[in-house]
Amino acid sequence: MPVYWIWLSLLPDLSLRQKNQILQHFSDAEELYFTEPEKLEELPAEVIKALSNKDLAPAEKVLRICTRKNIGILTWADAQYPRRLRNIADPPVLLYYSGTIPDWEHQPIIAVVGTRKASPYGISAAKKLSRQITACGGMVISGCASGIDGAAMQGALDIGSNTVGVLGNGVDVVYPRTNRGLYGKVVKGGCLLSEYEPGSRPERWHFPQRNRILSGIADGVLVIEAPERSGALITARCALEQGRDVFAVPGNIDAPTCEGSNALLQDGAITALNGWDIMKEYEAHYPNVVGNRKVPLVQESAAETVTYVAQKIILPMELPDKKDIDKPAVTPYSGIEKLTEEEQKLLACLTGDPKPVDDVIAVFGQSSGKTLSMLTKLALQGLVQNHPGRLVSRKER
Numbered sequence: 001m002p003v004y005w006i007w008l009s010l011l012p013d014l015s016l017r018q019k020n021q022i023l024q025h026f027s028d029a030e031e032l033y034f035t036e037p038e039k040l041e042e043l044p045a046e047v048i049k050a051l052s053n054k055d056l057a058p059a060e061k062v063l064r065i066c067t068r069k070n071i072g073i074l075t076w077a078d079a080q081y082p083r084r085l086r087n088i089a090d091p092p093v094l095l096y097y098s099g100t101i102p103d104w105e106h107q108p109i110i111a112v113v114g115t116r117k118a119s120p121y122g123i124s125a126a127k128k129l130s131r132q133i134t135a136c137g138g139m140v141i142s143g144c145a146s147g148i149d150g151a152a153m154q155g156a157l158d159i160g161s162n163t164v165g166v167l168g169n170g171v172d173v174v175y176p177r178t179n180r181g182l183y184g185k186v187v188k189g190g191c192l193l194s195e196y197e198p199g200s201r202p203e204r205w206h207f208p209q210r211n212r213i214l215s216g217i218a219d220g221v222l223v224i225e226a227p228e229r230s231g232a233l234i235t236a237r238c239a240l241e242q243g244r245d246v247f248a249v250p251g252n253i254d255a256p257t258c259e260g261s262n263a264l265l266q267d268g269a270i271t272a273l274n275g276w277d278i279m280k281e282y283e284a285h286y287p288n289v290v291g292n293r294k295v296p297l298v299q300e301s302a303a304e305t306v307t308y309v310a311q312k313i314i315l316p317m318e319l320p321d322k323k324d325i326d327k328p329a330v331t332p333y334s335g336i337e338k339l340t341e342e343e344q345k346l347l348a349c350l351t352g353d354p355k356p357v358d359d360v361i362a363v364f365g366q367s368s369g370k371t372l373s374m375l376t377k378l379a380l381q382g383l384v385q386n387h388p389g390r391l392v393s394r395k396e397r
Helices: 002-010 016-025 029-034 045-051 057-069 120-135 148-158 177-189 206-217 231-241 256-266 275-282 322-326 341-348 357-364 368-380
Strands: 072-075 094-099 109-114 139-142 164-166 191-194 220-224 245-249 295-298 305-309 384-387 391-394
Touching: 002 016, 002 029, 002 057, 002 072, 002 094, 016 045, 057 072, 094 177, 109 120, 109 148, 109 206, 109 231, 120 139, 120 148, 120 220, 120 275, 139 148, 139 206, 148 177, 164 177, 164 206, 177 191, 206 231, 220 231, 220 256, 220 275, 231 245, 231 256, 231 368, 245 256, 245 275, 341 357, 341 368, 357 368, 357 391, 368 384
Parallel strands: 109 139, 109 220, 139 164, 164 191, 220 245
Antiparallel strands: 072 094, 094 191, 295 305, 384 391
């Protein structure tokens, strides 16, 4: 029953990590609630003490509010809980939602993030790329904030697509207030999602926590216009730690709001000039969904489709890059002798055939966060290849 999951999520003396460790032993919160203390001996003493708090009153209060406001509850054990999110290092025990839960597994999901203080260029890019992503078979999710987030979600809505807003407050709390209209549009076909119970205010520390959910649900994260220190870069970092793809739109080199997103491109993020630059990465994994389709062109002044433009890109004949002519070729494995013993052990877990990242984590035997961080480093060194669908392989010589 949901009340027991709410009880577990609200327990004050347990960290989220401890709650997730408990769920490795007890996959059902109701079973955990009724388990006798002597059967919990395998757990640390402080955890057993925290679980002795059997007061259901706070959980029952939250459940009554959810019932009254038609707010749904999605627990860690539910089939509709996003599979990718369940596999991150610190997934939420439960999620509250308003609207309709989408099919998470059968189309690529792209989290679009960026600064709240977006320029007209950033707003335009967010709307344009979001329209193209959805028209080519993807789903756009974002944080429902002002600036890039709101523009991205509006872009998806403009061409009749559903979208999902992941919040740093309760799903019944509108933040910022200027987005009340956007909230209403989102829940008509998609949903608002939060790990915070109804009535929760948008506290500053909620948003970095929220960002791991955004990237955790997604196949990839698109950053549009982000300063050097921003929540969007936190989301990008979460994405790398979780083994997700990171894309970025080039921005004005003189604008402080673009310094972080431009730095991502220097560090190896995939350049996104249009939606197909993103969606083509998932064409092989979602062959019946993703396609290089025509994209509705929507007037900025009104959500009205006025014409269609082809999204296919014709590339010129590729010429060798000057740096490739001037410099001798270096094989991907030229620096393998400089790897640490642990990095060589991880590399030995890989072959030339792509395999699921989760399988690599299981074979390597280290935490998911550490393994993903090492895989990212090896990829930047040219030793590991990332593939759509959260697959990874060793680069061939």
